[in-house]
Amino acid sequence: MINKTFKNIKTNKATGFVPYIVAHYPNRDTFKEALTLLAELNADVIEIGIPFTDPIAEGKVIEKAHHKVLEDNFNISDLLDDVKDFKSKFDTPLIAMGYTNSFINPDQESFCQNAKNAGFDGFLIVDMPYVEHEMIEIIKNNDLEFVQLLAPTSTDKTITNCLANEPAMVYYITQRGVTGSGNLDYAEITENLMAIRNKINVPLVTGFGIKTTEHVNQFKNFTDGIVIGSSIVDILSKPNPLITLENYISPLIKEIKA
Amino acid sequence: MNKGYFGKYGGTFIPETLSHACEELDKLYAEIKDTDEFKSELNDIYVNYVGRPSPLYFAESLTEYYGGPKIWFKREDLNHTGAHKINNTVGQALLAKKLGKKRIIAETGAGQHGVATATICAKLNLDCVIYMGQTDIERQELNVFKIKTLGAEVIPVTSGTATLKDALNESIRDWVTNVEDTHYIIGSVTGPHPYPTIVRDFNAISGKELKHQALEQINKLPDMIVACVGGGSNAMGVFHPFIEDKDVALIGVEAGGNSSMDVGGASINDGSQGVLHGAKTKILQTNTGDILETNSISAGLDYPGVGPEHAHLADIKRAEYVKIYDQEALDAFYLVSRKEGIIPALETAHALAYLEKVKTLSTDVNIVVNMSGRGDKDLYSVMNNDK
Ligand SMILES: Cc1ncc(COP(=O)(O)O)c(C=O)c1O
Numbered sequence: 001m002i003n004k005t006f007k008n009i010k011t012n013k014a015t016g017f018v019p020y021i022v023a024h025y026p027n028r029d030t031f032k033e034a035l036t037l038l039a040e041l042n043a044d045v046i047e048i049g050i051p052f053t054d055p056i057a058e059g060k061v062i063e064k065a066h067h068k069v070l071e072d073n074f075n076i077s078d079l080l081d082d083v084k085d086f087k088s089k090f091d092t093p094l095i096a097m098g099y100t101n102s103f104i105n106p107d108q109e110s111f112c113q114n115a116k117n118a119g120f121d122g123f124l125i126v127d128m129p130y131v132e133h134e135m136i137e138i139i140k141n142n143d144l145e146f147v148q149l150l151a152p153t154s155t156d157k158t159i160t161n162c163l164a165n166e167p168a169m170v171y172y173i174t175q176r177g178v179t180g181s182g183n184l185d186y187a188e189i190t191e192n193l194m195a196i197r198n199k200i201n202v203p204l205v206t207g208f209g210i211k212t213t214e215h216v217n218q219f220k221n222f223t224d225g226i227v228i229g230s231s232i233v234d235i236l237s238k239p240n241p242l243i244t245l246e247n248y249i250s251p252l253i254k255e256i257k258a
Numbered sequence: 259m260n261k262g263y264f265g266k267y268g269g270t271f272i273p274e275t276l277s278h279a280c281e282e283l284d285k286l287y288a289e290i291k292d293t294d295e296f297k298s299e300l301n302d303i304y305v306n307y308v309g310r311p312s313p314l315y316f317a318e319s320l321t322e323y324y325g326g327p328k329i330w331f332k333r334e335d336l337n338h339t340g341a342h343k344i345n346n347t348v349g350q351a352l353l354a355k356k357l358g359k360k361r362i363i364a365e366t367g368a369g370q371h372g373v374a375t376a377t378i379c380a381k382l383n384l385d386c387v388i389y390m391g392q393t394d395i396e397r398q399e400l401n402v403f404k405i406k407t408l409g410a411e412v413i414p415v416t417s418g419t420a421t422l423k424d425a426l427n428e429s430i431r432d433w434v435t436n437v438e439d440t441h442y443i444i445g446s447v448t449g450p451h452p453y454p455t456i457v458r459d460f461n462a463i464s465g466k467e468l469k470h471q472a473l474e475q476i477n478k479l480p481d482m483i484v485a486c487v488g489g490g491s492n493a494m495g496v497f498h499p500f501i502e503d504k505d506v507a508l509i510g511v512e513a514g515g516n517s518s519m520d521v522g523g524a525s526i527n528d529g530s531q532g533v534l535h536g537a538k539t540k541i542l543q544t545n546t547g548d549i550l551e552t553n554s555i556s557a558g559l560d561y562p563g564v565g566p567e568h569a570h571l572a573d574i575k576r577a578e579y580v581k582i583y584d585q586e587a588l589d590a591f592y593l594v595s596r597k598e599g600i601i602p603a604l605e606t607a608h609a610l611a612y613l614e615k616v617k618t619l620s621t622d623v624n625i626v627v628n629m630s631g632r633g634d635k636d637l638y639s640v641m642n643n644d645k
Pocket residue numbers: 341342367368369370371445446447486487488489490491492493557558559603605606630631632
C-alpha cells in the first residue's frame with residue numbers, strides 16, 4: 001500500500017522536489033521564510049535538518065550550518081512551534097532529518113510525541129541502522145513515518161532487511177561520500193535506482209550532491225523525487241538569501257517536474 | 259539481542275554507506291581470529307616488533323614511599339612507540355591487508371594512536387592518513403612530527419572543538435567517501451560493532467600476560483587493577499581477562515579536568531546514555547543530546563564518550579570508575595618520575611594518581627597499575643603548564 005503522506009510524490013506523473021534545509025539556519029526568521037517559500041514553490045516533501053554537534057555524514061556546508069545554529073543557542077521547542085505554525089497554513093509533508101542522539105531526548109518516546117504533535121510527518125535518522133527494530137517501532141507507534149536510507153554499498157541482503165521494516169519512503173544516497181560531494185557516477189546510480197525500484201512500492205527519492213539541472217536530468221526518470229540540500233543551505237548563508245534561493249531553485253523545479 | 263551489544267550499550271549506529279564495511283570486518287575477524295596462521299603472524303609481530311611481553315615491574319620505591327599496598331606496573335610504556343596503542347594497530351593492520359585494503363585512516367588525540375598506526379603502515383607498506391584536531395596538533399607537536407617522519411599524512415581538523423571527537427568525525431567522513439579501498443583503524447574500544455570487540459581482543463594481550471606474570475611473581479592474582487580510561491582500550495585490555503575473577507577489583511580512572519566545576523572527560527561519572535560515533539554508550543551531553551566540549555590536561559582522555567563495554571561494566575558494578583583532576587595527575591607525574599625513574603604519560607598519570615586514594619590499604623594488598631604509556635610526548639605540555 002502506498003503511504004498517504006507521500007502519496008503525491010508516488011502517484012504524480014512528475015518527479016517530486018524534496019528540498020533540505022537546516023532548522024533555524026541562517027537564523028530563525030529566514031528559516032521560517034524559506035520554509036514558506038519552498039512550500040509555495042510546491043515542494044513535495046521538505047526535510048528539516050536537526051542540528052547536531054557531530055553530523056558525521058555531512059560535508060562542510062551543512063556541518064557549518066549545524067554548528068552555527070547550535071552556537072546561536074538552537075532551541076528544539078522553538079522549532080516545534082515553527083512547525084506547528086507552518087502546518088496551520090500548509091500541508092506539505094515535513095521530515096526531521098538528523099542523528100540518533102538528537103531524537104532520543106528526554107527519551108525517544110517523548111521526542112516522537114512532541115514532534116508528532118507539532119506536525120512532523122516522519123523521521124530520517126542517518127545513523128540509525130535497520131537492526132534497531134525497537135527504536136523503529138517507537139517511531140511508527142507514534143504515527144510517524146520512517147524513511148530508510150540505502151547506499152551504493154548496500155548489499156541485496158541489507159536492502160531486503162531494510163525493506164522488512166516497511167519504511168514509508170526510501171532515500172537512495174547517490175554516492176560514497178558526505179552531503180554536497182561531487183562524485184556522481186551516473187551509470188551506477190541509475191542501475192541501482194532501477195534495481196531498488198523493482199523491489200519496493202513506496203516512493204524512492206534520490207539525493208547527495210545533486211545541484212544542477214544537468215544532474216536532475218540524469219536521474220529524474222529513475223526516481224520519485226530529487227533531494228537538494230547543500231546548495232540550498234549554501235545559498236541561505238549568502239546576502240539576500242530568499243531571492244537568491246528562488247532564482248536558483250525555480251529552474252531546477254521546472255526541470256524536475258518537466 | 260542485536261549484534262555488538264554489551265548489556266544495553268553498543269550497536270552499529272552508522273550511516274548505511276558503512277554498514278557493509280563493518281559487516282565485512284566482523285565476518286573476516288570471526289573467521290580468522292582463532293586460526294593458527296593469524297595467531298602466529300600476530301604473535302611474531304608482538305614478540306619481535308612490539309617487544310612483548312611487557313614486564314610486570316615491582317615499584318619498590320613508590321611502595322616504600324606510600325608505606326601501604328604493594329604497587330606493580332604493567333609496563334605497556336616499554337612497547338615499541340611507547341604505549342599500548344600498538345597492540346591494536348598491528349592487529350587491525352593485518353586485518354586490513356586480508357581485506358585487501360591498501361589505505362589506512364585513523365584519528366588521534368594524544369598522537370599515540372597516530373604514531374602506532376603510522377608505524378605499522380610503514381612496516382606493511384600501507385598508505386596512511388591521520389586525522390588530528392588542531393588543538394591536539396599544537397599540544398602534541400612531537401608526535402605530529404613522528405607521524406610525518408614515518409611517512410604518513412597528518413590532516414588537521416579545525417571544526418567543532420578541534421580535538422579527538424572532531425578527528426573521529428572527519429575520519430568517518432573520509433571512510434564514507436573511500437570505503438572501497440580504505441580501512442579505518444579506530445584507536446579505542448569505541449565506535450560501531452565490531453570495533454569495541456576487536457580493539458579489546460587485541461589489547462587483551464596485556465591482561466593475559468599479566469595473569470601469568472602475577473601468578474609467577476606475586477604467587478596469586480592481584481587484588482586490584484587500575485587503568486586510565488579515555489575511550490577505554492588500555493583499561494579494557496587489562497580488565498578483560500579478569501572479568502570472571504570476581505576478587506580482582508577493577509578500577510577505571512577518568513579525567514576530571516581542571517576542577518569539579520569543569521566538564522572533564524569523565525563520561526561514566528558525569529555522563530548519561532546517548533549515541534556517539536557509532537555506539538550507544540555513556541556520553542557527556544546537553545539535555546537535548548548535543549555533545550559537550552571536554553577538558554583535560556591529557557589529550558588522550560579528552561573525549562566525551564567511552565567504550566560501550568565500560569558503560570556496561572559500570573552498570574553491573576563489575577568495575578568501578580573514579581575521577582582524577584588535572585593537578586592530581588600532574589603531582590603523580592612528578593612523583594613517579596622521581597621515585598621510579600619512569601616518566602609516565604599524562605593519561606597514565608591519572609591512573610597513578612589514584613594510588614593516593616588507596617595508600618592506606620594493607621601491605622598485603624597487591625595493586626597493578628597499567629602503565630599505558632610513557633611521558634616523552636607530554637614533556638612539552640608539562641613544561642608549558644609549569645611556566
Ligand atoms: C598513553 C595513553 N594512555 C591512555 C590513553 C587513552 O586511551 P584508552 O582509554 O583507549 O586506553 C591514550 C590515548 O591516546 C594514551 O596515549
